[in-house]
Every structure is written in structure tokens, then in C-alpha cells.
Amino acid sequence: MNKPQSRYLSLDVLRGLTVALMIVVNTPGDxxxxxxxxxxxxxxxFTPTDWVFPTFLFVVGNALAFALPKYAEQGDGAVLAKVGRRTVLIFLLGFLxxxxxxxxxxxxxxxxxxLQRIALCFGSAALILHFCKExxxxxxxxxxxxAYWLVMALCGDYSVHGNAAYKLDLVVLGKAHMYEEAGVLFDPxxxxxxxxxxxxxIAGYFAGRLILSLGASYETLARLMMAGVACVGVALCWDLAFPINKKLWTSSYVLFSVGLDLLILxxxxxxxxxxxxxxxxxxxxVFGKNTLFIYLLAQVAATVLFVTDTYGWMYQHVLLAFAPPKLASLLFALFFMLACWLVGYAMDRKRIYIKV
Known part of the structure; x- marks a missing residue:
């Protein structure tokens, strides 16, 4: 059995893979x-794209498994300060x-x-794990x-505008602060x-703690895979009553996405x-070492390209010239992702790592 290490490349790769896929699915040419x-x-x-965001949260939990014990050594005050600071900063960056x-x-x-959801989930999970233990x-x-299943079942249905999550957002946030796509108001x-x-x-945290405890061993693989199969099995059964739905982030969706992570890891x-x-x-x-910065870079760069009409021009006048529409759209996303990677590569070569 391999001895437990302080860092695992496989976790960095999973994080980097998630960021790369997130950029690709967020920036098609059309x-x-x-x-x-x-x-x-x-x-x-469920589609492969629906796997990306929950896996981002899962790898946040992986990283928390390494960081939280270090915070805890400094006392409750340090945990509150470090977790609170990071939560606020990530939320603010997402808003900006x-x-x-x-x-x-x-x-x-x-x-x-x-990013706002990542911030809230990170902060909540960290405090729960620290003060309530595993x-x-x-x-x-x-x-x-x-509880989420119960509220959703008793306070509405599972339609776009009949569900309890939409009703709460509408009352608390208001239409002006919610996401709208193609005339449909709903915030995922x-x-x-x-x-x-x-x-x-929390699931990512438990996976990380298991790896820290047992190292890269066959026992680790077996435990992760058995947990993954169990989660997927329960999710598919639960799907019959509470459908797997990314936009509603249903409980069956949580277990299904966690199960896939526990099989891929x-x-x-x-x-x-x-x-x-x-x-x-x-x-x-490269993506895994500057995760937050590269994600922010991708979001801001895409906005700049769109506002300046460069986004559409590159797709319509360059890529469509030699590729059919869907392939051209995918190529745009891949080229954009590679451009972000080159920035990350330059930063890694100079050992520049930006963390919150």
C-alpha cells in the first residue's frame, strides 16, 4: 500500500478537467x-454537461479535506476568519x-x-464539518x-414555475436579480x-479524507467505487419519485453526480x-493550479469578446468559413479554452499562483 501523501496529482487533474470542461460548455461559438x-x-x-458543476463542488470538498485540519489547528477564531474571508471574496467576485x-x-x-454558489457551499460545508465534525x-x-425533497414535494410541483425553489427566489430576490434565458425566468x-x-x-471532503487516511491503495479504490455504485443506485431509484434535475439540483441529482465522481476519481x-x-x-x-483565476479570466474575456462583437465575428467569419455550424461552434469553444490554458501555462512557468 502506498503511504498517504500531502498532495495527490489525481485531485489536481480532476479539478483541472472540470475547469476545462466548464469553459468549453460555457463558450460555444453559437x-x-x-x-x-x-x-x-x-x-x-442528465447530460455530460450536467456533471461539470457538481464536480467542481466535489473538488472544492477535496481541497477542504486538506485545508480544514490546518485551519482547525489555529482555533475556532481562525477557522471563522479564514472561511468567512474566502466565502465573502468568492461571492463578491462572482457578483462582480x-x-x-x-x-x-x-x-x-x-x-x-x-461562484456565489461555490462560496456559499464552501463556507457552509467548512463550518458544518468543523463545528459538527464528520x-x-x-x-x-x-x-x-x-428535507429538500419534502419541501419541494409539499410546496409545489417539479415544473419550471411551479416549484418551491422558484417561488422562494421570486419573493426574496425578485425578477431583476434572477437568471433569465430565452424569456424563461428561473435561477438554477x-x-x-x-x-x-x-x-x-461534503461528499468531496469525505473522499479527500479517505485518500489522506489510506493513501493511493486498492482499499481506497474499492471503498470509493463501492460508495459510488451505492450513490448511483440510490439516485436512480429516487429518480422515480424526485427526478434527476440539474436546474432544480434535486436530491437524486446530488447523489447521481457524487456517485459518478466517486467512480471517476x-x-x-x-x-x-x-x-x-x-x-x-x-x-x-495548469488549470488545476490557478482554478479560480482561470475561470474568472474565461468569464471576463468572453464578456469582452461579446461586447466588442469579436465573439460573433470570429465564429461567423473565421470558423464557419471551413467548418459546419456545430463543429465551428465547438472549435470556437476549444480555441477559447486553449487560449485560457496558455495564460495559465505562462503563469505556471513563472510560478504565479493566485488564490483567495
Whole structure:
């Protein structure tokens, strides 16, 4: 059995893979021409794209497994200060990204969002794990998934505008601060659905603690895979009553996405840590070392390209000249992702790592 280490390349690769995929699915050349697997499910259901965001939360939990014990050594005050500071900063960055380029009125800026959810889930999970310990976090996870199901079942239906999550967002946030797409008002990162998404972070934490405890070993692989199969099995059964739905972030969706993570992670551990096959990993390491910065860069750069009409020009006048629409749209996303990678590569070569 390999001895536990202080850092695992497989976790960096999983984080980098998630960021790379997130950039690709967020920046097609034309949203009207996108291959099906690169789109979210219209409502109920699951596509490869629906795996990306919950896995981002899962890897946040992985990192927390390494960081939280160090915070705890400095006492409760240090935990509150470090966790609170990071939560606020990430939330604020997410809010500013949506407001960028700072020309619109603040009373019409979307409040929820990807980074905002990451911030809230990180902060909540960290405090639960620190003050309630791992047993308390496990009970919280079970209670959160069941309570969310109960609220959604009793306070509405599972339609776009009939569900309890939408109703709460409409009352608390108001239309002006919610996400709207193609005339449909609904925020997939709203208030109520943040509750079950905390479980994705806690699950990542438990996976990270297991790896820290047992190292890259066959026992680790077996435990992760058995937990993954169990989560997927429960999710598919639960789907019959509470459908797998990314936009609602249903409890079955949480378990299904966590289950996939628990099946993919041991594969990476086996290939990278145990077999030592690392020639292909550096590409994803670059994304994994400056995760937050590269994600922010991608969001801001895409906005600049769109506002200056460069986005559409590159797609229509360059890529469409030699590729059919869907392929051209995918190529735009890949080129954009590679451009972000080059920035990350330059930063890594100069050992510049920006963390919050």
C-alpha cells in the first residue's frame, strides 16, 4: 500500500478537467448550434454537461479535506476568519463578474451564480464539518437531501414555475436579480437549491479524507467505487419519485453526480498515482493550479469578446468559413479554452499562483 501523501496529482487533474470542461460548455461559438452532450438537459434528465458543476463542488470538498485540519489547528477564531474571508471574496467576485463591464444598474444585476454558489457551499460545508465534525456532517447531508425533497414535494410541483425553489427566489430576490434565458425566468443557482448542493462539497471532503487516511491503495479504490455504485443506485431509484434535475439540483441529482465522481476519481488515482502514467496530466494541472483565476479570466474575456462583437465575428467569419455550424461552434469553444490554458501555462512557468 502506498503511504498517504500531502498532495495527490489525481485531485489536481480532476479539478483541472472540470475547469476545462466548464469553459468549453460555457463558450460555444453559437448557442444555436451545439452538440447535444455539451448542453444541459432541458429539464429532467442528465447530460455530460450536467456533471461539470457538481464536480467542481466535489473538488472544492477535496481541497477542504486538506485545508480544514490546518485551519482547525489555529482555533475556532481562525477557522471563522479564514472561511468567512474566502466565502465573502468568492461571492463578491462572482457578483462582480455578472455586473461586468459595470455599465448596468445594480438593481438589475443577478445575485445568485456559479461562484456565489461555490462560496456559499464552501463556507457552509467548512463550518458544518468543523463545528459538527464528520458524523454531524453526515447527518446534515442526509437531513438536507430529505428535507429538500419534502419541501419541494409539499410546496409545489417539479415544473419550471411551479416549484418551491422558484417561488422562494421570486419573493426574496425578485425578477431583476434572477437568471433569465430565452424569456424563461428561473435561477438554477437560487437560494433553496443551495441547500442540497452543500452535500456535494461534503461528499468531496469525505473522499479527500479517505485518500489522506489510506493513501493511493486498492482499499481506497474499492471503498470509493463501492460508495459510488451505492450513490448511483440510490439516485436512480429516487429518480422515480424526485427526478434527476440539474436546474432544480434535486436530491437524486446530488447523489447521481457524487456517485459518478466517486467512480471517476479512483480511476484517476489508479492511472496517475498507482501506475505512474503522468505524461498526459500536465495540461490539466495548469488549470488545476490557478482554478479560480482561470475561470474568472474565461468569464471576463468572453464578456469582452461579446461586447466588442469579436465573439460573433470570429465564429461567423473565421470558423464557419471551413467548418459546419456545430463543429465551428465547438472549435470556437476549444480555441477559447486553449487560449485560457496558455495564460495559465505562462503563469505556471513563472510560478504565479493566485488564490483567495
Amino acid at each position: 448557442w444555436g448550434h451545439v452538440y447535444g452532450p455539451l448542453l444541459h438537459a432541458d429539464w429532467h434528465g 463578474v455578472y455586473w461586468f463591464p459595470f455599465t448596468g444598474p445594480l438593481d438589475h444585476v443577478r445575485i445568485p451564480g456559479v 458524523k454531524g456532517a453526515l447527518w446534515f447531508s442526509i437531513a438536507a437531501l430529505l 443557482e437560487g437560494l433553496l437549491s443551495t441547500l442540497p448542493s452543500i452535500v456535494n462539497v 479512483p480511476l484517476l488515482i489508479y492511472v496517475i498515482e498507482m501506475r505512474g502514467q503522468r505524461r498526459w496530466t500536465y495540461f490539466f494541472e
